[in-house]
Amino acid sequence: MTNPTDQKKLRPATQLVHGGTLRSQFGETSEAMFLTQGFVYPTMEAAEARFTGDDPGFIYSRFSNPTVAMFEKRMALLEGAESARATASGMAAVTAALMGQVKAGDHVVAAKALFGSCRYVVEELMPRFGVESTLVDGTDLNQWKAAMRPNTKVVFLESPTNPQLEIIDIAAVAKIAHEGGAKLTVDNVFATPLLQSPLELGADCVVYSATKHVDGQGRVLGGVILASEEFIEAHVHNYLRQTGPALSPFNAWVLLKSLETLTVRVMQQQANAVRVADFLGEQTQIERVLYPTRKDHPQHKLAMRQMKGGGNVIAFDVRGGKEGAFRFSNALSIIKISNNLGDAKSLLTHPATTTHQRIGPVARAESGITDGMLRLSCGLEDVEDLIDDLKAGIAAVS
Ligand SMILES: Cc1ncc(COP(=O)(O)O)c(C=O)c1O
Incomplete structure (x- = not known):
């Protein structure tokens, strides 16, 4: 069997099928699901050795589990990261990655254009524990520079942003963070590990909601944090072990099997998105x-x-504001109304009244989220059927 060092040299599609596989004594083809909370030891001495770390085996599934470990290893290979830790959801990954780096008196700088729950963590949760935050226009490098303080420990962004697909210069922000003695964490959900590599661009930590493209079939929640071994040891390992937002082995197994088809799904979704974006760009009803x-x-x-590549998500403004966007959306039948993304099914969201409703009109305006904006996550349907469906939406606003 290819050893772990050789697996690093494999191309992503091959890593996604074989990376990190642990085989039991039965030699199963498909990765096994170890649905167990704990592990037994042949002797007390063996148990002691597990706890001292002399025997690096499994102890308890809040800490680690063979199926979860396979998922983590496969994600680390794909991302080119030294280490990975899986979590119960994307928000558990974001919260652990950020909270694990700070203490009272520290300061965080983040882009304004964040997913609503990420914004809650930075703007409301962290200040409750004495960690101040400054939000900037992520596309303006001068604002990042100006926001840095001597006590800034964490810089956080997502790119492309949700939902307005702003692109933030990851390499430039990493440089600003490092010059100020801080570390950069990137939420890479929209790009997926296949289309953007934040660690190569200088980020210190990458987080994913595995709920999105990694599952990609609308079934389980999951998250993952990827970084150097040093970063994971210093900021993530103990936080996760002691606070317990562990990924269930069942969900890890679903995600592990999903990774096998990630390349095929993301590339096809992206091809659909390119075609759909061009179609929408030609419509006078789309501003x-x-x-x-x-x-x-x-x-x-x-x-x-x-x-x-541009990924599978498109944002567009329908003429007529909220009313136009609602009329357009309610006329669709194949494309489903849902706040999720990255799914095999094409999903449409009206951010102003759903995912970004809580942040209010001022923050929405600052982030460029208009009342007529829709976010479309292109799925795996035949693109001609998607276009026919969108034509019905166009007709409803004409
Ligand atoms: C950019 C981004 N980050 C984080 C999350 C949170 O992921 P989860 O729903 O798995 O907690 C989401 C989606 O919900 C997201 O779109």
Whole structure:
């Protein structure tokens, strides 16, 4: 069997099928699901050795589990990270990655354009524990520089942003963070590990909601934190062990099996998105289309430099504000109304009244989220059927 060092040299599609597999004594083809809370030891001496670390085996599934470990190893290979820790959801990953780095008196700088729950963690949760935060326009590097303080420990961003698909210069923000003695964490959900590599661009930590493209079939929640061994040891390992947002072995098994098809799914979803974005761009009822690799995207050049592709999500403004967006959406039948993304099914969200409703109109305006904006996560359907469906939406606002 290929040893772990050789697996690092494999290409992503191969890593996603074989990476990190642990086989039991039965030699099963498909990865086994170890649905167990704990582990037994042949002797007290063996138990002692597990706890001292002399025998690096499993102890308890809040700490680690063979199926979860396979998922973590496969994700680490794909990301090119030394270490990975899985969590029960994407928000558990974001919260652990951020909270694990700070103490009272520290300061966090983050982009304003964050997923609503991430914004809650930075703007409301962390200040309750004495960690102040400053939110900046992520596309303005001067604002990042100006926001840095001597006590800034964490810099946090997502790119492309949810839902307006702004592109933030990860390499430039990493440099600003490092010059100020802080570490950069990137939420890479929209790009997936296949289309953008934040660690290569200088980030110190990458987080994912595995609920999105990694599962990609609408079944389980999950999250993962990826970084150097040093970062995980210093900031993540103990936080997760002692506070317990562990990924269940069942969910880890679903995610592990899903990774086998990640390349095929993401590439097909992306091909559908490129075609759909071009179609929407030609419609007079659509005021604006935002898709990272389109020439009319405000950060097109940066997207081309930083990303290997635009991904499967498109944001667009329907003429007529909220009423136009609702009429358009309610006329669709194949594309489903849902706040999720990355799924095999195409999903449509109205951020202003759902995912970004809580942040209020001022924050939405600051983030460029209009009342007519829709976010479409393109799925795996035949793209001609998606376009026919969108034509019904267009007709409803004409
Ligand atoms: C950018 C981003 N980060 C984090 C999350 C949270 O992930 P989860 O729902 O798995 O907790 C989501 C989605 O919900 C997201 O879109």
